[in-house]
Amino acid sequence: MPKATRSNDWGFPRWRGYSASREATNVRICDRHGCDEPGNCPAPKAPNSPDRWHFCQKHAAEYNSKWDYFEGLDKAEKAARAKAERQESEGYAEASHYGWTGSGDGSRSADEMRALELLELEADADFAAIKKAYRVKAKLVHPDVKPGDDEAAQEFQKLQVAYDVLRVAEERREWKG
Structure with a gap:
């Protein structure tokens, strides 16, 4: 009769290393045409949409630089939302000098x-x-x-x-x- 061996996956702390799994991991490739980098930065396809693009870090930065957060709003509502966002972040800008040397x-x-x-x-x-x-x-x-x-x-x-x-x-x- 073969000897029973104990698994290393029981209890806490986890006795097996986290990177020691043997199964293949799914890597999503960047959705930008021609890019073979891992696409681990999700980005919305449209405002208020659950659908996401998955870009590499370089293409996510490029995508976000052109993103208009206020697209589809009329001029007055766009100005009001932009003002509200500036007011929310003023505290960070005002206090930013305290964190340096x-x-x-x-x-x-x-x-x-x-x-x-x-x-x-x-x-x-x-x-x-x-x-x-x-x-x-x-x-x-x-x-x-x-x-x-x-x-x-x-x-x-x-x-x-x-x-x-x-x-x-x-x-x-x-x-x-």
Whole structure:
């Protein structure tokens, strides 16, 4: 009588490797005429249609570059849908500068850049330089130094707001990093 062998496919974790199956796998070829690459990027044949083309990555990118998401809509509805989509994605565009590396490489927001400009500093200034520049400028226009001078008081308030913007950004970077 032959000895019974145990399968490696029982229980958890799976004891057999995931790529160790012996049966042939079906590979769908790109639907673009003349392309022999695997078509693993589905793309809709028409808006709101369940039918899909299956392209390779190169042809999927080409197909999507020409895709009109608002085809068939009248002009007013097209503008309204485009505006709604822009509003939904504004948060991503606005926050995109937070995800990059250190200062001076596009990581500062427009508010931070205006604050640095007010303090007459370069875009890659570190926080010690920011603090020093703020103190020097604030001493010149502080209300205790120039009492009753409305222009100096406004300039002091601008400096304070600029420093606060930069301080909060620096704290956020320290917390994040």
